[in-house]
Every structure is written in structure tokens, then in C-alpha cells.
Amino acid sequence: MTAYPHLFSPLEIGNVTVRNRIMQTAHVKLWAYDAADSERNVAYQAARAKGGAGLLITGNRVVHPTSTTGFPRVAWAYRPEALESDHRLTSAVHEHGALIFAQLNHFGLNATSDSADDLRVLWGPSAVKSPAYGETPKAMEHEDIHEVVEWWGRSAELTREGGFDGTEVHISHSYLLHQFLSPLYNKREDEYGGSFENRLRFAREVIQEVRARGGDDWVVGVRISLTDFIPGALDVEDAVRVAQLLEADGQIDYVNVTAAGYHNIFRAIEPADVPDGYLVELTARVKAGVPDVPVFTVGGIKDPAMAEEILASGKADMVAMTRAQIADPEFANKVRDAREGELVHCIRGNQGCIGRVFRGLPITCTVNPGAGRERRFGPGTLLPTDRPVRWLVAGGGPAGMKAAAVLAERGHRVTLVEREDELGGQVNLILRTPGRDEFGWITRDLEAQLRRHGVDVRLGTEATSELVHELAPDAVMVATGAVPSRTGFSSVNPLVDQLPGADQDNVLTVWDVLLETRPVGRRVVVLDDDGTRYAAGVTEVLLDRGSEVELVSRWPMLFPTTATTLDMAHLYGRLLGKGLQYRLNWWAAGIERNRVALFNLYTAAQDAIDDVDTVVLATGPTANDALYRALKGQFANVRRIGDCVAPRKLDHAIYEGELAGRELWSPEERYIYEGELERVEAQITVKA
Ligand SMILES: Cc1cc2nc3c(=O)[nH]c(=O)nc-3n(C[C@H](O)[C@H](O)[C@H](O)COP(=O)(O)O)c2cc1C
Ligand code: SF4
Structure with a gap:
């Protein structure tokens, strides 16, 4: 008897029955x-089907050549050439008892006219610029609308032929x-603009065509927007109305x-x-409006x-x-079991x-690391070692933990030593910044893996050459991470190895602030060479602790790397709301007691900030490779992974832990060549 009876009850949708209520949206x-969904997708979807999901929906596939996209390698739904790979995809999913629908889409004006190998014209309801790409489309003429309706129907026909359930x-x-x-977006004055019914007309015509060409015994569904999250635009009442009209x-x-949409994706x-669960309450409003529709x-x-x-x-x-x-x-099966x-x-x-x-x-x-690389690292690809040995892993950050867990799972005897009293490495610093509680799962999940696979974890134990000699393992994995840079070096000033004044006692690193190892004054200047969430996090911590903060960034925008990870808007809202002052395109020439001298990157203008109590260097870490260097040459089998090779993002630490755990060292084993995961016939290197 499952603890989740509703989650594991079947659901009828049109003419099909889904085995449970767990799905992945497009x-x-x-x-x-x-231009077709490749073998990489087959392996990915099959793994989720095998892992117990009830329903999968493909990523959006475009229905007409005027639907360019903002990114490459999106599948085209209107080409019969894709049928062969679609059959492979749908059969693989069905083999494991799940169902699969294909999402069909036209990007309209939220794309770029030069994203494909040729140059095209964007189509939209009106000549309104894309908020994301800034391009102006052609306002669609009636014949354009009819053409898209026809191609959408043609795409639906092919979708059905490809074996999709809907x-x-x-x-x-x-x-x-x-x-x-x-x-x-819609500023039209014809029968496709103005009133609500007029604005919904195109969608209804598409649905009608899809139904006519797909048949009555085939699932046709819609994905609608609960709200535009912009006052005066569509809101949840409109969503209910759309659902009711379509029903x-x-x-x-x-x-x-x-x-949401591209104003606020x-x-x-x-x-x-x-x-x-941030959309659940709004969904409930729609559900209440159409109680008879799934x-x-x-x-x-x-x-x-x-x-x-x-x-x-x-x-x-x-x-x-x-x-x-x-x-x-394997989410669904793990929960079920x-x-x-x-x-x-x-x-x-x-x-x-x-x-x-x-x-x-x-x-x-x-x-x-197996996501999208199922053929290399997906479920079932981890093979036991044929030569079990004793590994010592030095460092309990994500790279070391992952490597230790995978080595142990493969049958090695693994000891992991960590200098601190807790595992997690830099994750523990991230957790000290606002909005990052979920990152705690990294450590909790990896700790669970270490326990499950019997890794001998020793906390509060510094890995030294002496310890390595004493433990005498067969092999050593150095994963000692990184340490914060205290030089104030920035590549915008590459001939200055050490920022003058960076060694003053009122100059701190991000780590000093987060770990509260040194006092912070009231007026703080953050020097941001990083442009990352890290710099944003420490800045917010300082503001929350009551400091007055001026951030000096070498970048042309605040925390640029947070644009693609979609946290930028939250950060800007919070930090600016808390009074952050900042200047962009400036960097420090030097620090002299309480004065930070600055220069503008483009005009070379000079300026200074006075009465500064504390300067915080958000200039990134450097590799902590001392142990590796000490051991190299002394031991035959010493490897290093993660930030102690070169400081990078979390993804890299865990990925390298996976590679190391599988003992994939040679270029042939490590590197995935373009197309290798996509092509059916490609040889995938999986080490025995
Ligand atoms: C990598 C990625 C690609 C996405 N592409 C699509 C898409 O093609 N069509 C779509 O309707 N939603 C797309 N979404 C949105 C998801 O369907 C989903 O609404 C979103 O991830 C929130 O759900 P979750 O928190 O369960 O992931 C995408 C999401 C991600 C993470
Ligand atoms: S990359 Fe991050 S946000 Fe995306 S699925 Fe993985 S853990 Fe979740």
C-alpha cells in the first residue's frame, strides 16, 4: 500500500489512461x-518512463518555418523525415508503460530572425517588439494565419503518425x-484583435484543425497561461474563461x-x-472553473x-x-516503493x-550528470569495478562526495576525510545566503549516498601527506576545493597582480563575511569581479546585517550570470529594495585605509569612495591544490578533481565527481564529442 494513493491512481485523459498522476511538462x-528529436532524447525520455512517470510531454516542436527560435537544435514538427526517430522515441516510452504527447508551438515574435542557418522574418499578431529579443515582427496577414493553422494541422497528423498518444x-x-x-502583444483591429473572443480566435482555429486532422480518438490538450503577472494584461479570470470556452x-x-511570458519568464x-508549488493556488482556480476536464x-x-x-x-x-x-x-518508482x-x-x-x-x-x-547523457551515465550504466582497491578521498565538498559515493557503489573501499566538522564544502557558504535553502539537498542527498554505499567518512580530519602515508591507500582522490583569492586581482587590470591595499585588515573576502570570521563595518564597498550569485548573495547578507553597501562592478550589468538562471529579477528586486548602491563598468585602482580609488573601464575617469569601513573582495576563489602538489610524485595513483583543479561552478564539481567515481581518465573516456549522444549509431564509451 503506497503512502500516496492519489499520486498512484490512474487518470483517464480522452481515450487513454495514464498509470499515475506524475508527469513531466514540455x-x-x-x-x-x-531537426528531429534525437537518440539523446529517446534515451532521456525512456529513462523517465522506466523510472515510473505516467506521462511525458516533448519539448516544444515548431510547426512552421517562420517559427524560428532563440536557441538552436529545436525539433521541427512538420517534417516527415522525423517519423523514424519519433517511432523510436514513442516505442521506447511505451515499452516502459508511460504515455507521451508532443507539444506543438509557434514562437511568433519571441524569437530571433537570424537564429536559423538562414535569415527569416518573425511573425506576430502586431508589429510589437519582442521584450526578449527587441526585434519587430511582421503583423500577420490573414493568409499567414490560415497557413499556420494548416501547418499546425499537418504537424499534428505527423505527430500522430509518429506514435504519440496525443x-x-x-x-x-x-x-x-x-x-x-x-x-x-495583440493590437489588431480585425477579427483576431480587440475582444476576448477575437483574441482567442486563432487558438480555437488551430485546435479545431488539430482535432480534425488528429482524429477524435486521439488526445488533444492545451497549455494555457494562468496569468501574465502584469496588471492590465491577462489574469487568472481570463485563464478560467479560456478553459471554459475551450471546454x-x-x-x-x-x-x-x-x-508568465517573455516579460517575466x-x-x-x-x-x-x-x-x-508556486502556481498551485492559481491552478486550483482553473480547476474549479472546469471541474470535468483533467x-x-x-x-x-x-x-x-x-x-x-x-x-x-x-x-x-x-x-x-x-x-x-x-x-x-527514477523519482516515481522511488516514491512508489x-x-x-x-x-x-x-x-x-x-x-x-x-x-x-x-x-x-x-x-x-x-x-x-546523467541528465541528457543517459547513454553514458544514465541508470544502469554504472558497472562494478573488476579490481576493487582502497581509495582515500580528500575533501568532502560536492566533488569529493560524489566521487566517493560512485567509487564505493562500484565496489571500491572508500574513506573520505573532511577538515571541517560537516560535509558540503562551499555549499555551506551558499546556504548562508538568502533564497538558497534548496541547495541543502545537495549535501543531504550526497550524504545519503555515502551512507548507502558504505563510505567511511571522517570529519574534522585534515588530509595531509602524513595522514595519507599513515592510511596508505591504494589511490588518492584530491578534492580539496578552493580558497578565496585575497589579491583583489581582476582581469580588467591584468598587469596588477595584487590590488594595492588588498592586504589591509579592513579588506575581507566573501568567505570572511559569510563565515563571520572578521568584523564588518557600517559602510561597505563590495568589489565585484565575479558577476555571479555569489557576489549577489554576500551583498544581500551585508544589507541584511545593516551595512550601507556600494557595489563596484567591472561588469556592464549587475550580476550578469544570473540572467540565464532566471534569478536576476528576484535579486534586483530584493537588493535594490534594500538600498543597494552600485556603479557598473568601474574597478578599483587601490585601497588606502578608508578610501577606495576607482577608475572607469571605458573613459579612464578616476573617482574615489571615502569613509569606507570595510572592503569586500568578490573576486572569486583560487584552486586549493597544496595537497595535490605535495602528494604528486610521492604516490603512484593521485588524482584531483573539482575546484582544486580550477575553480568552477557546482555543476562541474558534481560532474567531475561522477567521472572520477567511474575512473574515466583518458580523453577518449572523458570527452563527449558533438553528436555522439544524438546519433543512433554512435559508439558510447562505458568503462567496464
Ligand atoms: C529546460 C527547460 C525547458 C523548458 N521548455 C519548455 C517548453 O518547451 N514548453 C513549455 O511549455 N514549457 C517549457 N518549460 C517549462 C516547464 O514545462 C515547466 O513549466 C517549468 O519547468 C516549471 O515546472 P517544474 O518546476 O516542475 O520544473 C521548460 C522548462 C525547463 C526547465
Ligand atoms: S539543473 Fe538545477 S534546476 Fe535544473 S533540474 Fe537540475 S537541479 Fe533542478
């Missing part, structure tokens, strides 16, 4: 090959059909929801700054108890846990998934 992955018409995220619906048309089998794919909810849900409550209280009929299952493909302690939790940092999409890179996952 998520584009940028793995298309020859299709989802995308009317959200401010793509074309949502653009027609929303007053933010009354009798053409749809389900309503899936999401929210972070509100659809929220980072960890907001609580789990309604799916979504939004930072990863806790099975929360999902169960949503279903039990009738707020939705199906719970999407999309990123939760990017992070853990009371193995929740084995879950790998999504931390909603958005670095590995959507953050990479917005950088034009294929998705993966910070906490799950």
Missing part, C-alpha cells in the same frame, strides 16, 4: 539532430497563440497550465528564491506529500514535476537546465 532540451497546443509563455490572446467547444481533452520556471498543475513541486495533497484536495488532476525528474529519472531516501532532489538553481537553454547549450542537470 521542456525543450536542444538535442535535436537533423498533442498539446501551446497557448502560453508568450508564444504565438498566447501573443494573439494577450493585450501585451464548451468540445475539442480538448485536458488543460495544462503555466504562467522567471515566474514560469522559478529559481529557489520562491517556495515550492487539469495539470506545475511549478517547483518535488515533494510527493505536496503532490498528494494537491490531488487529494482537488486542486488539480495531475502533478507535473518536471525539473524534479530531470534531477531524478518507499525509497524516498534515495531521491536526488532538484535544487532549482536553473544552472544545468534552463540556464543552459538560454545560453544555446543542450540541457543537463547540476545534481544529475
Whole structure:
């Protein structure tokens, strides 16, 4: 008997029955090959189907050549050439008992006219600029609208032929059909503009065509926006109305929801700054409006108890846990089999998934190196070692923990030593900054893996050459991480190795502030060479502790790396609201007691900030490689991984831990060549 009876009860949607209420909503992955969803996608989706999910929805596929995208390698739904790979995809999912729908979409004006190999014209309801790309589209003429309707229908036909159990018409995220619906984009005065019914007309025509061409015995659903989150634009009342009108048309089998658009897309794919389940209450309003139609909810849900409550209280009929299952493909089976302690939790940092999409890179996952690399690192690819030895792992940060867990799982005897009294390394610093509580799952999940695989963990134990001699392991993995740089070096001033005055006692590092190892004064200058969430985090901590903060950034915008991970808006809102002062494109020439001398990067103008009590260097860490250097040459088998090789992001630490745990060292074993995961015939190197 499961603890989650609602979650594991079947649901009828149109003519199909889904085995449980756990699904993944559409998520584009940028793995298309020859414009079709590739073998990489087959392996990814099959792993989630095998892992117990009931329903999967492909990333959005475009229905017409005028739908360019803002990123490469999106699948095209209108090409019969894709049928072969679609058959492989749908068969693989069906083989494991799950169902799969394909989401069809036209990006409309929220794309770029030069994203494809050729140059095109964007189509939109009106000549309104894209808030994301700043480009002006052509306002669609009637024949354009009819053409898209026809191509959408053609795409639906092919989708059905490809073996999909249904299709989802995308009317959200401010793509074309949502653009027609929303007053933010639709300024038309013909029968496709003005009144609510007029603005919904295009979507209804598409749905009708899809139903006509897909057939009555095939699932057709919609994804609608709960709200634009902009006063005066669409809100939840409109969402209820859309759902009711579409239900009354009798053409749809389900309503899936999401929210926001390119003005504020972070509100659809929220980072960890907001609580789990952030769209559930709005979904409940739609569900109440269409009680007889299956309604799916979504939004930072990863806790099975929360999902169960949503279903039990009738707020939705199906719970999407999309990123939760990017992070853990076996989520559903683990929950069903009371193995929740084995879950790998999504931390909603958005670095590995959507953050990479917005950088034009294929998705993966910070906490799950196997995501998108299933053929190399997915479930079932970890093989036991044929030569078990005794490993010593030095350092209990994410890289060391991951390596130790994987080595032990493969049958090695592993001891992990950590200097501090707790595991986690720099994760513990991240946890001291606001909005990052979810990152605690990294340590908790890795600790659980260490326990499960019998790693001998020794806290408060510094790894030294002496200790290594004493323990005499067969092999040593150095994962000693990084230490903060105290030089104030910035590559905008590359000939100055040490910023004058950086050695003063009122100059602190980010770590000093977060660990509260040194006092901080009232007036603080943060020198941000980093541009990351780290710098933002320490700045917010300082503001929260009551300091007056002026941030001097060498970057042309505040914390630029947080744009793609979608936490920028939260950070700006909070930090500016708390009184942050800042200047961009400036850097420090030197610090003289309480004065910070500055220069502008472009004009070379000089300025100074006086009466500064404390200067904080957000200039990034440097590799802590002392142990590695001490051991190298003394021991035959010494490896190093993570930040002690070169300081990088969390994703890298965990990824390198995975590689190291599998003992993949040679270039042939380590590096994945472009197309290797996408091509059916590619040889995948999995070490025995
Ligand atoms: C990498 C990535 C790609 C996405 N692509 C799509 C997409 O193609 N179509 C869509 O409707 N939503 C897309 N989304 C939004 C998700 O469907 C979902 O609404 C969002 O991730 C919030 O749900 P979650 O917190 O369960 O992940 C994407 C999300 C991610 C993380
Ligand atoms: S990359 Fe981060 S946000 Fe995305 S699925 Fe993985 S853990 Fe979640």
C-alpha cells in the first residue's frame, strides 16, 4: 500500500489512461539532430518512463518555418523525415508503460530572425517588439494565419503518425497563440484583435484543425497561461474563461497550465528564491472553473506529500514535476516503493537546465550528470569495478562526495576525510545566503549516498601527506576545493597582480563575511569581479546585517550570470529594495585605509569612495591544490578533481565527481564529442 494513493491512481485523459498522476511538462532540451528529436532524447525520455512517470510531454516542436527560435537544435514538427526517430522515441516510452504527447508551438515574435542557418522574418499578431529579443515582427496577414493553422494541422497528423498518444497546443509563455490572446502583444483591429473572443480566435482555429486532422480518438490538450503577472494584461479570470470556452467547444481533452511570458519568464520556471508549488493556488482556480476536464498543475513541486495533497484536495488532476525528474529519472518508482531516501532532489538553481537553454547549450542537470547523457551515465550504466582497491578521498565538498559515493557503489573501499566538522564544502557558504535553502539537498542527498554505499567518512580530519602515508591507500582522490583569492586581482587590470591595499585588515573576502570570521563595518564597498550569485548573495547578507553597501562592478550589468538562471529579477528586486548602491563598468585602482580609488573601464575617469569601513573582495576563489602538489610524485595513483583543479561552478564539481567515481581518465573516456549522444549509431564509451 503506497503512502500516496492519489499520486498512484490512474487518470483517464480522452481515450487513454495514464498509470499515475506524475508527469513531466514540455521542456525543450536542444538535442535535436537533423531537426528531429534525437537518440539523446529517446534515451532521456525512456529513462523517465522506466523510472515510473505516467506521462511525458516533448519539448516544444515548431510547426512552421517562420517559427524560428532563440536557441538552436529545436525539433521541427512538420517534417516527415522525423517519423523514424519519433517511432523510436514513442516505442521506447511505451515499452516502459508511460504515455507521451508532443507539444506543438509557434514562437511568433519571441524569437530571433537570424537564429536559423538562414535569415527569416518573425511573425506576430502586431508589429510589437519582442521584450526578449527587441526585434519587430511582421503583423500577420490573414493568409499567414490560415497557413499556420494548416501547418499546425499537418504537424499534428505527423505527430500522430509518429506514435504519440496525443498533442498539446501551446497557448502560453508568450508564444504565438498566447501573443494573439494577450493585450501585451495583440493590437489588431480585425477579427483576431480587440475582444476576448477575437483574441482567442486563432487558438480555437488551430485546435479545431488539430482535432480534425488528429482524429477524435486521439488526445488533444492545451497549455494555457494562468496569468501574465502584469496588471492590465491577462489574469487568472481570463485563464478560467479560456478553459471554459475551450471546454464548451468540445475539442480538448485536458488543460495544462503555466504562467508568465517573455516579460517575466522567471515566474514560469522559478529559481529557489520562491517556495515550492508556486502556481498551485492559481491552478486550483482553473480547476474549479472546469471541474470535468483533467487539469495539470506545475511549478517547483518535488515533494510527493505536496503532490498528494494537491490531488487529494482537488486542486488539480495531475502533478507535473518536471525539473524534479530531470534531477531524478527514477523519482516515481522511488516514491512508489518507499525509497524516498534515495531521491536526488532538484535544487532549482536553473544552472544545468534552463540556464543552459538560454545560453544555446543542450540541457543537463547540476545534481544529475546523467541528465541528457543517459547513454553514458544514465541508470544502469554504472558497472562494478573488476579490481576493487582502497581509495582515500580528500575533501568532502560536492566533488569529493560524489566521487566517493560512485567509487564505493562500484565496489571500491572508500574513506573520505573532511577538515571541517560537516560535509558540503562551499555549499555551506551558499546556504548562508538568502533564497538558497534548496541547495541543502545537495549535501543531504550526497550524504545519503555515502551512507548507502558504505563510505567511511571522517570529519574534522585534515588530509595531509602524513595522514595519507599513515592510511596508505591504494589511490588518492584530491578534492580539496578552493580558497578565496585575497589579491583583489581582476582581469580588467591584468598587469596588477595584487590590488594595492588588498592586504589591509579592513579588506575581507566573501568567505570572511559569510563565515563571520572578521568584523564588518557600517559602510561597505563590495568589489565585484565575479558577476555571479555569489557576489549577489554576500551583498544581500551585508544589507541584511545593516551595512550601507556600494557595489563596484567591472561588469556592464549587475550580476550578469544570473540572467540565464532566471534569478536576476528576484535579486534586483530584493537588493535594490534594500538600498543597494552600485556603479557598473568601474574597478578599483587601490585601497588606502578608508578610501577606495576607482577608475572607469571605458573613459579612464578616476573617482574615489571615502569613509569606507570595510572592503569586500568578490573576486572569486583560487584552486586549493597544496595537497595535490605535495602528494604528486610521492604516490603512484593521485588524482584531483573539482575546484582544486580550477575553480568552477557546482555543476562541474558534481560532474567531475561522477567521472572520477567511474575512473574515466583518458580523453577518449572523458570527452563527449558533438553528436555522439544524438546519433543512433554512435559508439558510447562505458568503462567496464
Ligand atoms: C529546460 C527547460 C525547458 C523548458 N521548455 C519548455 C517548453 O518547451 N514548453 C513549455 O511549455 N514549457 C517549457 N518549460 C517549462 C516547464 O514545462 C515547466 O513549466 C517549468 O519547468 C516549471 O515546472 P517544474 O518546476 O516542475 O520544473 C521548460 C522548462 C525547463 C526547465
Ligand atoms: S539543473 Fe538545477 S534546476 Fe535544473 S533540474 Fe537540475 S537541479 Fe533542478
